[in-house]
Structures are given as C-alpha cells and as structure tokens.
Amino acid sequence: MDTSGRRTVWDTTEVADDFVLWDDTVGWLWGYPFVFEQLRLAQPDVRVLVDVGCGPGKVARRAAEDHGLQVHAVDISPRMLALAAARHGQPRITFHQAFGWDLSFLDHASADAVMSCFVLVCIARREQAEAMAAEAHRVLRPGGRFAVLNAHPSHVGVTFDSFQIGRPGGTYRAGDQIPVRLRRTDGAWVDIVDTxxxxxxxxxxxxxxxxxxxxxxxPLPADVRRRHGAGATAPERWATERTTPPFLLVVGER
Ligand SMILES: C[S@@+](CC[C@H](N)C(=O)[O-])C[C@H]1O[C@@H](n2cnc3c(N)ncnc32)[C@H](O)[C@@H]1O
Incomplete structure (x- = not known):
C-alpha cells in the first residue's frame, strides 16, 4: 500500500491509464445500477443527466444508451476525457473539461439528475466538496436528484473483490488522506491516495x-440479486461483499 502520503493527482496521464484498467465488476453489480435507480433514470421526465467526474465514460454511456438521456460528462483530466471520447463517446454525450464546482456551461435548473461516482474522495478540501454539491444543486431542476457513490467509509481495511480503502485497524477522520488499493483486470494492485x-x-x-x-x-446482497438474478452474489467471488456491503450511496433531492 502506498505510504508516500501524497494525494493522487487525477489529471495526469499515468493515473488515467491505470484507472481504465480497474476491474469494475463490483461497481456494476453493487453500485452504479443503484445510482441509476435512485436518480430515477427510467422515468420519462428525466432527460438530462450530468456525470461529474465521469472518468473513462462507461457509466455515462450506459446511462445514455439504456435510458435515452442527454449526458453532460465532466472531468478535470484531459487524458480521461480523451479515453472516454474514444471508448464510450456517442452523440448523446457532451464532454466538458471542468472542475465539478464550476459547471458554468450549464444553466440553472437545466438538469434532471446529477451523479458523482467515486469523486468526492478525490477532493482534498471540505469547502471544495461542498462547492461541488452546491453546483449540482444549482444545475438541478426542483425535484431533481444528486447521487453520490463511494466506497463505504465504515469498512476501512476490508479487502473487497477489487478495492480496499485504508489499512486494517486504521482510523481516519474527515479530510484525512487515506491509502486505497485498486485491482486491475490483469490482477495487479495499484496504490492511490484519496480523502x-x-x-x-x-x-x-x-x-x-x-x-x-x-x-x-x-446496496445489500438481496438488492443485487433482485437486479441481476439469483446467481449474482455467488460466494466464490462475493464472500466479503455478502457480509460487508462495499458501497455507500448518498442522495439529495432538490
Ligand atoms: C475514481 S475516478 C471515477 C470515474 C467514474 N466516475 C467512474 O465511476 O468510473 C474519479 C474521477 O473524478 C475526476 N475528478 C477528480 N477531481 C475532480 C474535480 N474536482 N472535478 C471534476 N472531476 C474530478 C478524476 O479525474 C477521475 O476521472
């Protein structure tokens, strides 16, 4: 695990190139579908989605294609946006290079839903995270929802299928740096530092x-089985997740 204590700088080529190799199966089973559900993306009055910290763009693309949405996909990293456009670009998605706390290219109340998956943990300062939430609130129409997905902060030191936050027995306070490990699809573990x-x-x-x-x-095992079928939480792979839920989803309604 990284012990250098330096927060990961996300707008570099190296970090982007590593992140696209993350084995995101856990996200697709236990996380993203519940973000879509909470944002009510299947409802006909939800047409415009903002993905703040879109990364490689796969979640934006799934939302655009499964629900016929217009998506504004926002990221600070030029490399991440280039990868997203190349791999998951499609006419319904507009990419923007911007900080999540400055969505000035979007009008007030112009979006029906905003999501930010695994992004607030990249933000070093509380006031920046609050500014990001305030900007999501500004661009949402009344009744619109903001969904924030992250690793469950109560489960420090637990090795999930493809990630671990913190050291076993470690204690962390709000705003502290925390070492994080991500498993790539080639089996290698990559160390980063989050907040x-x-x-x-x-x-x-x-x-x-x-x-x-x-x-x-x-999201609990029963929720995963409801969405993905009875075999989705097979104990051979999901033993840890079956007893210790990997993600926390916090939602705000405007
Ligand atoms: C861990 S990745 C998650 C990517 C994507 N949401 C996903 O679930 O695959 C975090 C992303 O947030 C972006 N990011 C970090 N800080 C940001 C900020 N202040 N504003 C916008 N994007 C940011 C990073 O460049 C990176 O692409």
Whole structure:
C-alpha cells in the first residue's frame, strides 16, 4: 500500500491509464445500477443527466444508451476525457473539461439528475466538496436528484473483490488522506491516495448545499440479486461483499 502520503493527482496521464484498467465488476453489480435507480433514470421526465467526474465514460454511456438521456460528462483530466471520447463517446454525450464546482456551461435548473461516482474522495478540501454539491444543486431542476457513490467509509481495511480503502485497524477522520488499493483486470494492485469522508460528511455536504431531503442507501446482497438474478452474489467471488456491503450511496433531492 502506498505510504508516500501524497494525494493522487487525477489529471495526469499515468493515473488515467491505470484507472481504465480497474476491474469494475463490483461497481456494476453493487453500485452504479443503484445510482441509476435512485436518480430515477427510467422515468420519462428525466432527460438530462450530468456525470461529474465521469472518468473513462462507461457509466455515462450506459446511462445514455439504456435510458435515452442527454449526458453532460465532466472531468478535470484531459487524458480521461480523451479515453472516454474514444471508448464510450456517442452523440448523446457532451464532454466538458471542468472542475465539478464550476459547471458554468450549464444553466440553472437545466438538469434532471446529477451523479458523482467515486469523486468526492478525490477532493482534498471540505469547502471544495461542498462547492461541488452546491453546483449540482444549482444545475438541478426542483425535484431533481444528486447521487453520490463511494466506497463505504465504515469498512476501512476490508479487502473487497477489487478495492480496499485504508489499512486494517486504521482510523481516519474527515479530510484525512487515506491509502486505497485498486485491482486491475490483469490482477495487479495499484496504490492511490484519496480523502476520507465519513457518512455524516456526505450528508452535511448535501444538506449545506441546500438539498431539501438527503438520505443514504447501502446496496445489500438481496438488492443485487433482485437486479441481476439469483446467481449474482455467488460466494466464490462475493464472500466479503455478502457480509460487508462495499458501497455507500448518498442522495439529495432538490
Ligand atoms: C475514481 S475516478 C471515477 C470515474 C467514474 N466516475 C467512474 O465511476 O468510473 C474519479 C474521477 O473524478 C475526476 N475528478 C477528480 N477531481 C475532480 C474535480 N474536482 N472535478 C471534476 N472531476 C474530478 C478524476 O479525474 C477521475 O476521472
């Protein structure tokens, strides 16, 4: 695990090239579909989605194709955006290089849903994370939702199928740096350094941004089986996830 203590700088080519190799099966089973569900992407009144910190663009593309949405995919990393456009670009997606706290290319109340998956943990300062939530609130129409997906902050030191946050027995406070390991599809583990936010920090960020209602949901094995079928949580691969839910989803409604 990385012990250099330096937060990962996301807008570099090396970090982008590593991240696209992350084995994201855990995300597709236990995370992203529940973001789509909470954002009600299947509802006819949801037409415009903003993906803040879109990374390689696969989640934006799935949302655009499965639900016929217009998607604004935003990232600070030019390399990540280039990879996203090459691999997952399609006419319904517009890519923007921008900080999540400055979506000035979007009008007030112009979006029906905003998501930010594994991004607030990349933000070093509380006021920046709050500014990002405030910007999501600004671009959402009344009734629109902002969904924030991250590794569950209560499960520090647990080795999941393809990631681990923190060291076993480690204790972290809001805003601390935290070592994170990601397993690539070639089996190699990559070390990065994120920011630790406990569940209450996410709640406060969204509440301070003005969201009228804020709640959290933790996808459980029964939810995964409901969406993906009875065999989706096979113990051979998902023994840890079956007892310790990997992700926390915090949602705000404007
Ligand atoms: C861990 S990746 C997640 C990518 C994608 N959401 C996914 O689930 O595959 C985090 C992404 O957030 C981007 N990011 C980090 N800080 C950002 C900021 N302040 N504004 C916009 N994007 C940011 C990084 O460049 C990176 O692509």
């Amino acid at each position: 630790y936010w406990p569940a209450e920090s996410y709640h406060e960020m969204l509440s301070h941004a003005g969201f009228a209602r804020v709640w959290q949901t933790v």
